[in-house]
Amino acid sequence: MTILITLTTAGSDTGPFNLYSNANGYTIAFETGVSRADLVSGYTSNLVPEGTTEVLVESVGTCNRDLYLVIDGAPSTTTTTSSSTSTTSTTTTPTPTPLSCITGDRNAIATCSGGDAAQFTIAVGYEAAIIPGGYFYSGSGTRTYSAYIYDSTNSTILYSLTYTQTGSTAGTWTTFNTNNTLPAGTYYLHLNIVNCSSGNSGTFTLQVGDCQSIESPYYYYNIQRYDCTQECQQGTTAIGRSTNALTIGYFYHPPASTEVYEILSVTTGSYYNVDLYGSPSRETCSEACGA
Numbered sequence: 287m288t289i290l291i292t293l294t295t296a297g298s299d300t301g302p303f304n305l306y307s308n309a310n311g312y313t314i315a316f317e318t319g320v321s322r323a324d325l326v327s328g329y330t331s332n333l334v335p336e337g338t339t340e341v342l343v344e345s346v347g348t349c350n351r352d353l354y355l356v357i358d359g360a361p362s363t364t365t366t367t368s369s370s371t372s373t374t375s376t377t378t379t380p381t382p383t384p385l386s387c388i389t390g391d392r393n394a395i396a397t398c399s400g401g402d403a404a405q406f407t408i409a410v411g412y413e414a415a416i417i418p419g420g421y422f423y424s425g426s427g428t429r430t431y432s433a434y435i436y437d438s439t440n441s442t443i444l445y446s447l448t449y450t451q452t453g454s455t456a457g458t459w460t461t462f463n464t465n466n467t468l469p470a471g472t473y474y475l476h477l478n479i480v481n482c483s484s485g486n487s488g489t490f491t492l493q494v495g496d497c498q499s500i501e502s503p504y505y506y507y508n509i510q511r512y513d514c515t516q517e518c519q520q521g522t523t524a525i526g527r528s529t530n531a532l533t534i535g536y537f538y539h540p541p542a543s544t545e546v547y548e549i550l551s552v553t554t555g556s557y558y559n560v561d562l563y564g565s566p567s568r569e570t571c572s573e574a575c576g577a
Contacts, residue, residue, distance in 0.1 A: 288332040291341065293325045301325070306342040308552045309335040311505045311531030315344075337535045339551065387412035387497035396431055396477035403440075403476045410470045410504055412497045416445060428452045430481040436474040444473070467498075505531050506554055509547040509562075512537070514575035521545070524559035537574035538565040546574040 291305070301322030306312040316333045325343070334341070391404035408414045416435065431449040436442060445466050504527040511521035524547070532538065532549045539546045540562060547560060548571070566577035 287334045287336050287338065288330065289334050289338075289341070290328055290330045291325060291343065292328040293322075293343070300345045302346060304344045304346055305331065306344065307335045307338040308340040308342075309337040309534050311552060312342050313531050337533065339534060387499075388414060390472075392475075394433070394475045394477040396433075396480045398429075398480050401476065401478040403474055405440075405472065405474050407472045408468055408470050408497075412499055413467050413469050414497050416466045416468065432478040432481075434476045434478075435468070436476060438472045440474045444468075503529055504558075505529070506552070506558060507532060507562075508550040508553050509560065510550055512546050512548065512571045512575075514539075514544050514546060514571075518546075518571035518575065523550070525553060525557060526560045526562045527558040528562045528565075530563065532562060533567065536567045536569060537571050538562045538567045539574040539577045540565045546571055 301320075302318075303320045303322070303325060304315040305317040305320060306315050316335060317331050320329055387409040388406055389409070390406035392406050394402040394404040396402060429451050431451070433447050433449070434443050435445040437444055507526045507528075509524050509526040511524060512518045513521055526532075526538075526547055526549070534549050534551065537546045537548050540560065541564070547562060547565075566574070568574040568577055
């Protein structure tokens, strides 16, 4: 298919540009080395993959900048797409803030009379270092805290650690390696009853954090559900993922499922409803139901 791409303004330090299509998940550039002058004056490409609804314009020179341009009009006709770029000469990739990749209950509490368990999830595309956190203590006695991190089934201990504190002075972790990390997934944090040498009350909080971004192994898509048992009756929208790029506009049928899913557009992770890896695809819903 052919489209006309025009940048209404572009910083003098941008370009050259590579062009990508959402039809293949932005994985392969259909044009490379397109100059800033050509895009500003209007650049026509006849190499755009069929089914493209959005184009990624990536500046690969001194100024690294990405622009996602939505195509106007019918995809089978020559289409003009306009946008603008910043004149900023440099860009930076934000560093994830601590705990930014973790959802759920990151803190568990232990007292002299009871312990607590907390479930937390580390998002796809990240790993998290386990960081023993702050404490609260009132009294003058000595307390020993035992903490454990369990796997997703809440049955297997992955890491264990102990902490001894006397009075209100910060203690030390005696069986813990600060380089311990967790990959993406769901885990349980347990703190047991504290071994108290006095009856004074106190609580302790263990934090898990320090997220590091890693390359995500998944592609994410906005998807439309269809029910094979109801002659492809349209259902709700959802988020799908796959380790391989999927085709926009095609219908995918996960094994043993009574539903098929149309790929609407590319989106970002890490939340998803349906894993579509290994699902056969067809051009129509009815064909996909029989796949």
